[in-house]
Amino acid sequence: MADTAKPKGGTARASASRRRGRKDTSPGLGDEKPEVLLDYYRQMVFVRQFEQRTGQAYTQARIGGYCHLNLGEEATVVGLMTALQERDYLFTNYRDHGYAIGKGMDPKRVMAELYGRSDGVSKGWGGSMHMYDTETRMLGGYGIVGGQLPLATGAALAISYRGGDEVVMCQMGDGTTNIGAWHESLNIAKLWNLPIVFVVINNFTGMGTTVEMSSAEPDLYKRGAAFRIEGERVDGRDVLAVRDTASRLIERARTEQTPFLLEAWSYRQKGHSVVDPAKYRTEEQRDEARSEENDPIRIFGEKLAKAGLLTDEQRDEINASVKAEVAEAADFAENSPHPDVSTLFDYTYASPVPNESRRMPADPVFAE
Amino acid sequence: MSVITYRQALRDTLRAEMVRDENVLVMGEEIGVFEGSYKITEGLLKEFGPRRVKDTPIAEEGFVGAAIGAAMLGLRPVVELMTINFSLIAIDQIINHAAKIYGMFGGQTSVPMVIRTPGGGGQQLGATHSQNIELFYSFIPGLKVMAPSTPAEASSMLRAAIRDDDPVLFLENLGLYNSKGEVPEGYAEPSNDNVATIGRAGVTREGSDITLIGYSRMAMVATQVAEKLAEEDISVEVVDLRSLRPLDRQTFVDSVKKTGAAVICEDDWLTYGIGAEIAASIQEGAFDYLDAPVRRVAMAEVPMPYAKPLETAALPSVESISTAIKETLSAVGKRVG
Ligand SMILES: Cc1ncc(C[n+]2csc(CCOP(=O)(O)OP(=O)(O)O)c2C)c(N)n1
Numbered sequence: 001m002a003d004t005a006k007p008k009g010g011t012a013r014a015s016a017s018r019r020r021g022r023k024d025t026s027p028g029l030g031d032e033k034p035e036v037l038l039d040y041y042r043q044m045v046f047v048r049q050f051e052q053r054t055g056q057a058y059t060q061a062r063i064g065g066y067c068h069l070n071l072g073e074e075a076t077v078v079g080l081m082t083a084l085q086e087r088d089y090l091f092t093n094y095r096d097h098g099y100a101i102g103k104g105m106d107p108k109r110v111m112a113e114l115y116g117r118s119d120g121v122s123k124g125w126g127g128s129m130h131m132y133d134t135e136t137r138m139l140g141g142y143g144i145v146g147g148q149l150p151l152a153t154g155a156a157l158a159i160s161y162r163g164g165d166e167v168v169m170c171q172m173g174d175g176t177t178n179i180g181a182w183h184e185s186l187n188i189a190k191l192w193n194l195p196i197v198f199v200v201i202n203n204f205t206g207m208g209t210t211v212e213m214s215s216a217e218p219d220l221y222k223r224g225a226a227f228r229i230e231g232e233r234v235d236g237r238d239v240l241a242v243r244d245t246a247s248r249l250i251e252r253a254r255t256e257q258t259p260f261l262l263e264a265w266s267y268r269q270k271g272h273s274v275v276d277p278a279k280y281r282t283e284e285q286r287d288e289a290r291s292e293e294n295d296p297i298r299i300f301g302e303k304l305a306k307a308g309l310l311t312d313e314q315r316d317e318i319n320a321s322v323k324a325e326v327a328e329a330a331d332f333a334e335n336s337p338h339p340d341v342s343t344l345f346d347y348t349y350a351s352p353v354p355n356e357s358r359r360m361p362a363d364p365v366f367a368e
Numbered sequence: 369m370s371v372i373t374y375r376q377a378l379r380d381t382l383r384a385e386m387v388r389d390e391n392v393l394v395m396g397e398e399i400g401v402f403e404g405s406y407k408i409t410e411g412l413l414k415e416f417g418p419r420r421v422k423d424t425p426i427a428e429e430g431f432v433g434a435a436i437g438a439a440m441l442g443l444r445p446v447v448e449l450m451t452i453n454f455s456l457i458a459i460d461q462i463i464n465h466a467a468k469i470y471g472m473f474g475g476q477t478s479v480p481m482v483i484r485t486p487g488g489g490g491q492q493l494g495a496t497h498s499q500n501i502e503l504f505y506s507f508i509p510g511l512k513v514m515a516p517s518t519p520a521e522a523s524s525m526l527r528a529a530i531r532d533d534d535p536v537l538f539l540e541n542l543g544l545y546n547s548k549g550e551v552p553e554g555y556a557e558p559s560n561d562n563v564a565t566i567g568r569a570g571v572t573r574e575g576s577d578i579t580l581i582g583y584s585r586m587a588m589v590a591t592q593v594a595e596k597l598a599e600e601d602i603s604v605e606v607v608d609l610r611s612l613r614p615l616d617r618q619t620f621v622d623s624v625k626k627t628g629a630a631v632i633c634e635d636d637w638l639t640y641g642i643g644a645e646i647a648a649s650i651q652e653g654a655f656d657y658l659d660a661p662v663r664r665v666a667m668a669e670v671p672m673p674y675a676k677p678l679e680t681a682a683l684p685s686v687e688s689i690s691t692a693i694k695e696t697l698s699a700v701g702k703r704v705g
Contacts, residue, residue: 089441123474132473139440140473144464150433151465157434158441161393161419181460184430191425347471348509350478350533353614355567365617366653 030240034309040082040239041304042318044074044297047098049319049326050107054097054114057330058274063114065127066143070098072269072289075296076201077102079242080264083250084169089137089159091152092171094129095201096141099171104136107325108332117336124339125347137166145206146179148172149198153185156194160257167253168196169246175206177220186227189259196259197249198224201236203268208280224261236266237296267294369552375545377519378408378484380556381526382446386416388558389444392530395422395435396448405450406486406545432458432483436466436535439481444530452487452539453497459504466535467510478533482526486540488585488635489683495671498679500584500636505537506612506645512566513612515539517587519549521610523556524564532566539612541585541635567614571623575605577702578693579623579630581646583609586633586684593633593689604693612642620646621653628659629696633689638666659700663692 029037051069058067070077073095081102084090092099100110105121113120114128122132129143139155142148152170159166176182177200189196200220204211211218221231234245242264249260267289271278278286292298304310345358357365372380386392398405400413400423413421424431428449435445449455455462462483470478489498506513512534516522522540529536554560572587573594582590587608594604605627607620624630630650632643643664650662668682 091437120474122472122476125474126472130472132476134476139477140469142465144460147433147460147465150430150461151437151440153430154434154437154439154445155441156437158438158443161438161443181429181433184425184427185433187425188427188430188434192422347475349512350470350475350480351566353512353567354565355616355618356614357617364652365649366621 029303029307029309032240037304037309038314040078041297041300041310042322043078043082043102044239044300045318045322046107046325047074047077047101048297049322050101050111050329051097053326053330054111055274057114062334063128064116065129066094067114067128067274068095068272069270069274070095072267072295073201073203073236074098075239075300076236076242076264076266079236079239080169080171080199080246083243083246085167085250087137087166088250089139089152089155089166089168090171091139091148091155091168092141093145093148093173093176094141094143095173096129096131100131100133100138100141103133103138105131105133105138108329111329111333112336115333115336116338117333118339119332119336146172146176146181149176149181149185152196153189153194156189156196156259157192160192160194165254166195167250168194169199169250170196171199171201173206174200174202174204174211174220175209175214176200177223178214186224186229186259186261190227190229193257194259195253195257197246197253198259198261199246200261200263201266202263203266205268205272207272207276208278221261221263229259229261231261231263233263233265236264237294237299239296239300269295369550371548371550372519373545374519374522374540374547374549375406375408377522377551377555378526378540379410381523382408383412383415384556384558384560385527385530386412386420389530391442392444392446393420393422394446394448395424395431397424397426397450399423399448404448406542408484409448428454428457429461433461433465435481436461436469436479439479439535440469440477444480446482446484446530449483449485451497452485452501453499455483455485456501462505462511462535462537463508467508470534471510479535480533482529482536482538484526484538484540486542486545488541488543489667489672489679490543492674492676492679493672494674498672500667502537502539502612503636503640503642506615506642508613510535511613512536513539514566514610515584515612516610517544517582517584517608519547520551520555521564521608523551524562525566525610527560527562528564528566531563536566539584543585544588547588564610567611567616569607569609569611569616569619571605571619572608573604573606575603575627577603577627577629578697579605579607579620579627580633580689580693581607581609581620581630582633583612583642584635586635589684589686589689590633593686593693596686597690597693602693602697615645615649617649617653621650624650624654625657628657629700629702630658631663631665631689631692631696633665633684634667635684636667637669638664639669641666659702660696661699663696665689665692
């Protein structure tokens with residue numbers, strides 16, 4: 001069920017306490033099979049531990065560049081990815097590790113990409129922000145805020161052009177909804193009746209700027225209205241609510257050939273990136289983001305436990321086996337070779353070019 | 369051989385490629401119902417329908433990006449940007465995405481698309497509508513930038529651009545659309561495979577005294593200069609760059625080795641411009657052969673004025689280029705007519 005709780009606008013502080021005061025309105029576990037529920041739980045734990053390990057490796061300088069994690073957003077990630085069918089396509093922003101794994105990419109190769117190694121999903125050319133895999137139809141993490149929206153719209157155009165029945169999901173953050181590409185893409189998607197679901201992960205901040213500071217209409221799911229795109233909001237802490245809402249919109253996009261907008265409230269536990277101590281957050285905001293009450297894994301784990309589906313031993317067992325698997329991914333990455341420098345010029349053009357200046361720094365343009 | 373306009377060559381070739389390949393579609397502002405601001409897409413909507421001829425909203429970033437995404441899934445969109453000036457709205461999609469997607473994902477997906485767009489001054493369109501900013505795109509690895517100067521080039525190069533697996537900026541020039549030239553028989557046949565090699569410059573006129581290098585409209589002007597100076601017994605070799613990235617340095621460097629002198633003419637601003645790259649390449653590749661410093665004739669470095677005499681003065685002309693050639697030759701004591 002979609003949670004359509006309506007914040008009244010106003011200051012960041014006011015809305016933060018409003019959110020915190022919110023009761024968990026999720027519908028429980030429904031009649032979902034225990035093994036499916038446990039699998040979701042395991043996937044969420046996997047994303048959590050993978051990201052923790054990633055943060056560690058980053059701090060040890062095993063991983064370079066920027067590094068944006070999904071910590072706290074695991075229910076949203078897993079809910080969205082289990083709603084998306086294998087044949088459907090995914091575009092994300094730079095906060096993409098969890099999505100890449102959720103879409104079916106091999107975590108070992110995701111980790112190898114973070115390490116910049118040749119077994120990485122993008123052969124070490126992309127890094128944290130640019131996971132890509134044709135096979136599992138994860139069509140990329142993108143580092144320019146909003147840059148993925150026109151691309152995802154175009155992918156949906158190609159599907160529609162060919163009369164296919166795939167759907168594109170385009171993930172983004174709340175801060176993305178104010179950039180030109182957002183407006184242009186939603187408009188085009190509706191004009192051309194494209195099968196795409198735009199998903200806004202509302203973690204209430206783009207870096208340090210709150211939604212209320214950046215969006216004149218902070219109820220983001222309403223902002224499709226200008227384009228006659230139906231929007232819904234879901235509690236992103238609730239994996240089943242996310243899955244069900246997303247599935248429903250995905251199937252409607254598929255059958256009705258029209259775009260939808262989904263906003264998922266989610267809690268980014270840490271700073272914007274690994275190195276960001278999030279000093280801009282007030283104590284209240286920090287508590288809110290990290291509170292047990294908002295931790296999707298704890299919420300789901302307790303529900304499962306109450307329903308007698310997850311014992312303490314099972315939880316420990318899942319934690320331990322995930323830990324081993326994540327360690328294996330890190331080992332794999334550690335041992336994967338660095339890309340050979342001789343491949344430096346391999347990926348500039350898909351069609352070969354004559355006369356391309358393939359020179360290393362300081363080489364002459366015209367070698368005799 | 370028949371003689372047709374540059375516009376006609378583009379239109380017929382575009383149509384032929386759409387007949388040949390179902391994956392080719394055209395997108396842009398006013399290209400369907402309006403049949404194109406410059407009528408390159410005339411008749412296409414009637415023939416192919418709105419599925420393959422897509423009128424877009426005025427949202428350059430949105431539809432250029434959509435073409436990129438569609439290309440990632442194997443379509444071959446040919447986007448028309450009304451003029452290159454508006455490509456600035458889409459520059460993030462072109463530079464950060466079209467150019468990078470093949471590389472940053474380790475070669476897993478390419479972006480087989482074409483952006484056709486006219487540019488250039490001389491039409492009294494003022495500062496924001498008279499620019500040649502191909503430099504921005506020529507600077508970027510991952511993009512290919514083509515700038516044909518004749519109807520025959522327009523045809524074989526557009527065919528090459530559409531069939532190429534990389535994103536191609538295909539630069540037209542308002543001053544060329546009505547220019548005429550010979551095209552080979554069958555140029556408009558879907559089965560035609562007269563496909564230019566992207567990244568090959570051409571020596572379009574042989575000469576022995578000096579090399580004159582240009583592209584797009586300036587390659588056409590360069591030919592006029594050479595014809596005029598021939599009457600004064602100055603033998604000018606003309607090199608048409610045709611492609612700005614990849615850049616065929618060898619062809620113009622070989623020509624300079626032969627003539628010993630070079631003038632570059634370009635329709636854009638001088639400082640940091642394409643002529644600067646050409647001059648540097650000549651210096652690296654043919655320094656020992658040069659009898660005189662390389663000269664560049666470019667647009668005046670001002671925002672383009674509207675008033676006709678000012679605009680005319682701002683643009684390189686047959687006269688200003690001829691003068692530069694004569695001065696270069698006299699500097700080394702070569703005869704100057
Ligand atoms: C066009 C652009 N402007 C600025 C940035 C720098 N930047 C990177 S992430 C970010 C915040 C985006 O926030 P949001 O869209 O809410 O996504 P989240 O980080 O919450 O996933 C900014 C400003 C960028 N990458 N691209």
